[in-house]
Amino acid sequence: MxxxxxxxxxxxxxxxxxxxxxxxxxxxxxxxxxxxxxxxxxxxxxxxxxxxxxxxxxxxxxxxxxxxxxxxxxxxxxxxxxxxxxxxxxxxxxxxxxxxxxxxxxxxxxxxxxxxxxxxxxxxxxxxxxxxxxxxxxxxxxxxxxxxxxxxxxxxTPVFNLVERTLPGCQVIGLEGVLNSTSNFVVDEMAKGRTMESAIKEAQAKGIAEADPSLDIDGWDAVAKITALANVIMEANLTPKQVEREGIRDLTAEDIKNASAKGGRIRLIARAARAGDRIRLTVKPQVVGPDSVFWSVEGTSSALKFETDLMGDLTIVESGPGTxxxxxxxxxxxxxxxxxxxxxxxx
Ligand SMILES: NC(=O)c1ccc[n+]([C@@H]2O[C@H](COP(=O)([O-])OP(=O)(O)OC[C@H]3O[C@@H](n4cnc5c(N)ncnc54)[C@H](OP(=O)(O)O)[C@@H]3O)[C@@H](O)[C@H]2O)c1
Missing domain, CATH: 3.40.50.720 (NAD(P)-binding Rossmann-like Domain)
Structure with a gap:
């Protein structure tokens, strides 16, 4: 053919x-x-x-x-x-x-x-x-x-195809993920003592940041991804404008130090959850502890957790992606x- x-x-x-x-x-x-x-x-x-x-x-x-x-x-x-x-x-x-x-x-x-x-x-x-x-x-x-x-x-990394191909008849009732590599990388670098500006520059040099890094830092890339996921996998029929959004732009070294003092790490978490008969989409920085699947999602890696009716929670992780x-x-x-x-x- x-x-x-x-x-x-x-x-x-x-x-x-x-x-x-x-x-x-x-x-x-x-x-x-x-x-x-x-x-x-x-x-x-x-x-x-x-x-x-x-x-x-x-x-x-x-x-x-x-x-x-x-x-x-x-x-x-x-x-x-x-x-x-x-x-x-x-x-x-x-x-x-x-x-x-x-x-x-x-x-x-x-x-x-x-x-x-x-x-x-x-x-x-x-x-x-x-x-x-x-x-x-x-x-x-x-x-x-x-x-x-x-x-x-x-x-x-199969996410849409994973659900379509390998989970027939299994309903996804919620999604939660660390979906923006640049934000994750920047937060991890800040935890090592770097400034946000210099970490963003390195993310750009590595080719992982969007051409306009505010799309990453202000949460827009994660917003687009969670909307796409919810539209396809949860039939949300929503647009990025309907997502409650907070990026990492206002995070300070102090916030990161405080999280770390309590044994936590900051991750930009995107979530799709059922709220009655509607689906609520959020993107915001959150402190996660060592018991969270997102704890070990470091640097440029990403992870997505599917909450399902028949298979409980499933998480897929992508390590160090490139083009x-x-x-x-x-x-x-x-x-x-x-x-x-x-x-x-x-x-
Ligand atoms: N890079 C990644 O790792 C990655 C990961 C996941 C998803 N994606 C997505 O994949 C897509 C491509 O990413 P990329 O990294 O290849 O982007 P890129 O390097 O910026 O390339 C974009 C291409 O599109 C062309 N273009 C821009 N506006 C156009 C228009 N109006 N009509 C026709 N062509 C147009 C550009 O033309 P010029 O060459 O003239 O500039 C360029 O050839 C994006 O939607 C991105 O979000 C990328």
Whole structure:
């Protein structure tokens, strides 16, 4: 089977995914009978690529590394993403533009256009799942297409797929997690005596902080993640604006010392809990003791606890993630989508 892709957004994750396609090319052919071709790539400032035949990814990555732009490549054009989507013959669109916490755009429009053009969609962008999950899911279903987004929370660590694939009939009644690596890293570094500013700078240098670190420090990234999780796993149908939010910006060295004097550590905890017939979403710093599963979630690691009706509490931990793990989320969602296409199902 030939699978033709359009990739909208080609930064850290998009490029890592392209490298993964090259490394796994033989594996895909041998183990899945799958020949993956990329027909379109869009960026905001580096130009875009559009072709009727497979784009040479090795050449593109090397050209981009040397020149910082697609200009000079034969497939280069300056069509905007929506035109690219409507003018290419891809079977699947991979959405990898940055998070827009205000409204999830333009990613939501990219996804709608791809679904309307008959493409399955995979994304690592949490914006569309936090802002428009129900609408996008219904649009995909109405067109007999798939919409997958494992990378939106905890990179390639299975959270959405864990529930969908391995917990049939088990209801998730609450969620609790340490979901923002930058906040966790900054708090841990402050506990070692560093200032918040210097810890944020290091998080940026490590490539874990959002381009605008206030998205991390003010809790917005965790807000988007808990909203996405609650919308998908608990049918919350909420938006980030409905989350009670407090980030770590106002934490002082004194707060951290006081927590430590009482034998505790501060963690930015995101929570989804049932409150009567509604779901309450919160993000706020909290002191946790050694008896908490979040105690040992250090530095850039993340963890998510599922409270369930039939399996009690389950916790999944991701240690020291990088872009490879996010690219793997795209890769694994691509394969799950292909499985569903082949079996004529939506999941
Ligand atoms: N990095 C991670 O480890 C990680 C982890 C989990 C989830 N994610 C999510 O994955 C997505 C991609 O992350 P990233 O780290 O690859 O981001 P990135 O390095 O900032 O790359 C974003 C890409 O999107 C392009 N872009 C921006 N606005 C666009 C627009 N309006 N139309 C078309 N292209 C546009 C950019 O163009 P230019 O190249 O011209 O700037 C760039 O190519 C984000 O939603 C992020 O939240 C990332």
């Amino acid at each position: 030939i699978l033709r892709l359009a990739i909208i957004g080609f930064g850290n994750v998009g490029q890592e995914f392209a490298r993964m396609l090259l490394v796994k090319r033989e594996w895909l052919l041998r183990n899945r009978g799958l020949d993956v071709e990329v027909l379109a790539i869009a960026t905001k400032t580096k130009g875009s690529l559009l072709s009727r035949t497979a784009i040479d990814l090795e050449k593109v990555l090397s050209h981009l590394k040397t020149n910082g732009t697609f200009k000079g490549l034969p497939e280069c054009c300056d069509l905007p993403p929506l035109k690219m989507i409507n003018n290419c013959d891809a079977d699947m669109m991979i959405e990898l533009t940055p998070l827009n916490i205000e409204n999830g755009q333009p990613a939501i429009e990219h996804i709608k256009a791809a679904l309307d053009a008959g493409m399955d969609v995979v994304t690592a962008n949490k914006g569309p799942v936090a802002w428009a999950y129900d609408e996008l899911r219904d649009r995909a279903r109405a067109r007999n297409l798939r919409f997958r987004f494992e990378g939106a929370v905890m990179d390639g 490879t793990q996010t690219a793997y989320a795209i890769f694994s969602d691509m394969l799950l989508t292909v499985e569903a296409i082949r079996s004529g199902t939506l999941y």
